[in-house]
Amino acid sequence: MEGTHYFEDIPITKQQVLNCAYGSWYPRYKKITPKSHIISSLPQSFIEYILQDGIKMPPEFFVDYILEDASEYSDWEQSDDEQSVVTPEARKHKQQQRRSVEDPTKNFSEIHEQIKSLIQKNGPMLPKLNWSAPKDAAWILPNHSLKCSSASEVYLLLNASSYIVHDLSQSLDECSDIDVANLKKEHKGLKFDLILKEWFDINPAWEFRCFVRDRRIVAVSQRDPNYYDYLHKMKESIKDKLFDFFDIHLKRTFQSETFVFDVYLPDKSEKVWLIDINPFSRTTDSLLYSWHEILNLDLSNYDEDDFDMRL
């Protein structure tokens, strides 16, 4: 219909995207963010390993996994003919062959050692790159989550995730201040970090996504799509907590005026944890809203410290 903009543009700049990279904000908000470790400026060899076709694993993976559960991973990189070979002898032979296969981590051995030692010292980790966690690849781990207890599990998730590929090759695609002709060059100039977040068990009911426009929370959505009846009774107190957290910690200090932040409110605790900061753009999931709704919210009936919230 003429004059009606159903698909409004959300202009986002390169700087706004860069401000949301984990390594850019984590040092400032360390005290309010669950403990994370950042391996900065990943070398090209690591990036190429993540982006390559197929999944090549280090020899220790076959020792850790295949010997224990040969059926689960043993058919990888095999042709259809090979997949029919299932006798224990044949399997053992294949495993020996694999262990003699070239170690893909030899081109980034320092980082490999760093990941191993961080997990050994601090326990399981959730891996992510500058912007995204490999949530779409959780199916690949035996526990079907992002909880990694070894470097091999980190590589499995990163290699199998399209979200990670997006971070590595399309993260600036939405930027209105980058000419399409320069996009490749701009991308080449980006530095990527591997973030290892120390794992803790999260109750998904208490995760919320807050949409901030011009330094004001305009909308909040529950992150988990499941319905939790008990949240409704607590809606006003949750809103108060979220507003106070934003007002004290983020409103005046985050480098962008418009952004999206995720928080976790642990049960029975007053503390609010910052989980992530994302660009205010269509690449960020608008969850229980549509982006059109967020962009057209009428806040004239709300006080300065109030906002729309969907559970």
Ligand code: ADP
């Ligand atoms: P993304 O921006 O890609 O969604 P997040 O950092 O928000 O990545 O993490 C994705 C999900 O992983 C969160 O919704 C949360 O449920 C879970 N999560 C995040 N951090 C941790 C952690 N330290 N331990 C356990 N689970 C976590």
